[in-house]
Amino acid sequence: MSTLSSVSSQPNQNPNPNFPSPMLEPYLEQQQEMHPDPPDYEPQNDDVFYSDDNNNPPRSFVFPDPDPDPDLNLVSRSTPKLLHVSFNQDYGCFAMGTDQGFRIYNCDPFREIFRRDFDCNGGIGTVEMLFRCNILALVGGGETPQYPLNKVMIWDDHQSRCIGELSFRSEVRGVRLRRDRIVVVLEQKIFVYNFADLKLLQQIETIANPKGLCAVSQVAGSFVLVCPGLQKGQVRVEHYTSKRSKFILAHDSRIACFTLSLDGNLLATASSKGTLVRIFNTDDGTLLQEVRRGADRAEIYSLAISPTAEWLAVSSDKGTVHVFNLKVSLGNLGSDSSDSLPDRNLAATTSSSSLSFIKGVLPKYFNSEWSVAQFRLLEGARYIVAFGHQKNTVVILGLDGSFYRCKFDPATGGEMAQLDYHNFLKPEEAF
Numbered sequence: 001m002s003t004l005s006s007v008s009s010q011p012n013q014n015p016n017p018n019f020p021s022p023m024l025e026p027y028l029e030q031q032q033e034m035h036p037d038p039p040d041y042e043p044q045n046d047d048v049f050y051s052d053d054n055n056n057p058p059r060s061f062v063f064p065d066p067d068p069d070p071d072l073n074l075v076s077r078s079t080p081k082l083l084h085v086s087f088n089q090d091y092g093c094f095a096m097g098t099d100q101g102f103r104i105y106n107c108d109p110f111r112e113i114f115r116r117d118f119d120c121n122g123g124i125g126t127v128e129m130l131f132r133c134n135i136l137a138l139v140g141g142g143e144t145p146q147y148p149l150n151k152v153m154i155w156d157d158h159q160s161r162c163i164g165e166l167s168f169r170s171e172v173r174g175v176r177l178r179r180d181r182i183v184v185v186l187e188q189k190i191f192v193y194n195f196a197d198l199k200l201l202q203q204i205e206t207i208a209n210p211k212g213l214c215a216v217s218q219v220a221g222s223f224v225l226v227c228p229g230l231q232k233g234q235v236r237v238e239h240y241t242s243k244r245s246k247f248i249l250a251h252d253s254r255i256a257c258f259t260l261s262l263d264g265n266l267l268a269t270a271s272s273k274g275t276l277v278r279i280f281n282t283d284d285g286t287l288l289q290e291v292r293r294g295a296d297r298a299e300i301y302s303l304a305i306s307p308t309a310e311w312l313a314v315s316s317d318k319g320t321v322h323v324f325n326l327k328v329s330l331g332n333l334g335s336d337s338s339d340s341l342p343d344r345n346l347a348a349t350t351s352s353s354s355l356s357f358i359k360g361v362l363p364k365y366f367n368s369e370w371s372v373a374q375f376r377l378l379e380g381a382r383y384i385v386a387f388g389h390q391k392n393t394v395v396i397l398g399l400d401g402s403f404y405r406c407k408f409d410p411a412t413g414g415e416m417a418q419l420d421y422h423n424f425l426k427p428e429e430a431f
Helices: 070-078
Strands: 003-005 059-062 082-087 093-098 101-107 110-117 124-129 135-140 151-156 161-167 174-177 181-185 189-194 200-205 224-228 234-239 244-249 255-260 266-271 276-281 287-292 300-305 311-316 320-325 373-376 383-387 393-398 402-407 417-423
Touching (some): 082 393, 101 124, 124 174, 151 181, 189 224, 224 255, 234 255, 234 266, 266 300, 311 383, 320 393
Parallel strands (some): 059 110, 300 383
Antiparallel strands (some): 003 082, 082 093, 093 101, 093 124, 101 110, 124 135, 135 151, 151 161, 174 181, 189 200, 224 234, 234 244, 276 287, 320 373, 383 393
């Protein structure tokens, strides 16, 4: 899942994470469902606590300061500082953490559906949703954190309080949720917990990982986790169903970004150079495809694979979102297709440039596969991307508060058409 965070804090010296502290209440242990519904709410499925029903206005809760100054409070509440933004697991919603609390938005149609502001403007540096249910993972952030930066708070918004916490000796760099697991990312270690009772299941050592890079699959019955390995350019793939690990040397430079398909079969990676994106089969580590974002170095902020695994979206500091066509059939990933797998240095199944007939003479750059569609943004701003629920649409979120939805034409390609734009940091006049 894609995230952006502006929280920056040095980890404690000599990091030595301890085991999780006891739960505040055995609430999760007592419930078969991890997302109880309000007594007067009748869900149509198991993930509708944060409803996108346009007939329901967004709920807003503010925990007042002990001795607030009305004028100062009004100013601070109307101009939150964005610390973090991330999509939920199916990209239908996104959450943002601010120096005041957190908010949740629906993507299509765009609308704010929930906000919670904490007393004394307590900052939230990480908000990890669990689909649309009322259980979230929160980590403090900003100048006045609501919670310590070395703790993951399990927040139940039905009860409006934390029902559990996980404590560590160093700063939490990232959190990933599944219905059955909580994954916590530290600078050089990853912890995997059982969601029902917060039992520690595994510890994974990694190379320095200040961005908190980690990805998990979301399909029931299969659990794939990807994290940095122990050396530069390496990723580690954990297959929990088959109880095996796979190490892939994806790049010569350090890993800058990666993402998984929802079922965990495909892995897309980018290095610190930011010129190439590679797509791997997570089952055997084979390189399936290689695409080129550009010729000059760039910082890759976000990668996204469409739910159908037909498309790959890439955002970077160059201010352009690229969409590439994936030439991979998910139905064939489990079969023995070694005869058709591409060479590491030149993907035979990818579409090349018009100069491919002299690929033995010209540099590899001219044989590269380029994006099908593009969308131009402000250069240097940080954006994350996901594929929308409407066909051939891309949703883009920026740390400047911008929300874009655009559409690409698979046949003609070129510039994407902008369908929607909002600034989700702009104060709402009324709810």
